Amino acid sequence: MPAPSDKASRHWFVTGASGGLGRHLTEHALRSGDRVTATVRRPAALEDLRETYGDRLTVEILDLTRPADVDEVVGRTLRSGPVDIVVNNAGYAVVGAAEEMTVEQIRDQIEVLLLAPMVITRAFLQPMREQGGGRIIQISSVGGQVGIPTHSSYHAGKWGLEGFTESVSREVSDFDIHLTLAEPGATRTGFASALQYTTETTVYRDNAVGQTRRYLETADENVFTGDPAKLAAAIYDTTRHPSPPLRLPLGSDTYSAIHATLTERLTALETQKDLAESVAFTH
Numbered sequence: 607m608p609a610p611s612d613k614a615s616r617h618w619f620v621t622g623a624s625g626g627l628g629r630h631l632t633e634h635a636l637r638s639g640d641r642v643t644a645t646v647r648r649p650a651a652l653e654d655l656r657e658t659y660g661d662r663l664t665v666e667i668l669d670l671t672r673p674a675d676v677d678e679v680v681g682r683t684l685r686s687g688p689v690d691i692v693v694n695n696a697g698y699a700v701v702g703a704a705e706e707m708t709v710e711q712i713r714d715q716i717e718v719l720l721l722a723p724m725v726i727t728r729a730f731l732q733p734m735r736e737q738g739g740g741r742i743i744q745i746s747s748v749g750g751q752v753g754i755p756t757h758s759s760y761h762a763g764k765w766g767l768e769g770f771t772e773s774v775s776r777e778v779s780d781f782d783i784h785l786t787l788a789e790p791g792a793t794r795t796g797f798a799s800a801l802q803y804t805t806e807t808t809v810y811r812d813n814a815v816g817q818t819r820r821y822l823e824t825a826d827e828n829v830f831t832g833d834p835a836k837l838a839a840a841i842y843d844t845t846r847h848p849s850p851p852l853r854l855p856l857g858s859d860t861y862s863a864i865h866a867t868l869t870e871r872l873t874a875l876e877t878q879k880d881l882a883e884s885v886a887f888t889h
Contacts, residue, residue: 618642622696624651626795630838670722680729694723695745702804703815704758719763739782746787748860752867755814791857793832832857
């Protein structure tokens with residue numbers, strides 16, 4: 607599918623659209639003349655947009671931890687017509703040491719951050735292939751490449767999403783299906799205020815886990831530099847590009863953190879070159 611013209615109306619499927627970046631993307635697409643199927647847990651959150659944009663906005667109630675519900679909503683959406691752009695946006699984070707997390711907390715993180723985007727991506731691949739192409743935007747994070755204490759399950763989901771997306775992008779490139787990982791940094795979306803926390807144990811209170819936890823518990827999003835409206839516009843513009851990037855770093859903090867991490871990783875790799883080469887068969 608060639609890059610759509612500026613006047614082409616497209617159909618978006620956006621998860622986690624009730625607030626934050628998902629809502630900004632939904633509104634930006636609607637304002638640009640596109641149609642959106644938006645999935646939410648609280649449909650009232652988009653009532654104002656429904657009143658403004660009418661039948662160009664379809665709101666679906668969806669619990670991403672229920673695969674059967676995901677299949678039903680995706681199927682109903684596809685029966686309504688082709689979908690040009692999928693945005694896997696829904697997500698949240700549990701803060702705490704890995705040792706403190708319950709199995710249920712870990713499982714829920716992986717289901718929402720990794721399994722649900724995998725299932726949704728898979729469901730749209732055949733229809734996109736048959737219609738001649740499409741775009742899939744995975745809302746990852748600076749945390750998809752950079753790890754910090756207290757976010758082990760969140761990072762597991764986001765790093766998994768990055769690996770899945772990189773692999774699939776190579777599988778479907780011949781079909782003009784493009785996947786992009788959007789990697790926002792600290793953004794004023796309300797994400798920090800919605801963080802969930804483990805039950806704290808004394809042994810972690812005074813180390814890096816406790817320090818990070820204290821910072822997040824008192825974080826003021828007003829100091830975050832990421833503007834969600836500008837992020838939404840940048841992501842939207844990427845969907846108009848004929849050759850979009852696999853990764854889209856969004857925010858000066860994202861750029862700096864990823865650059866520092868990759869530099870550190872490359873330096874460490876060079877120190878291990880002789881070891882890496884030493885395990886080969888000798889002939």
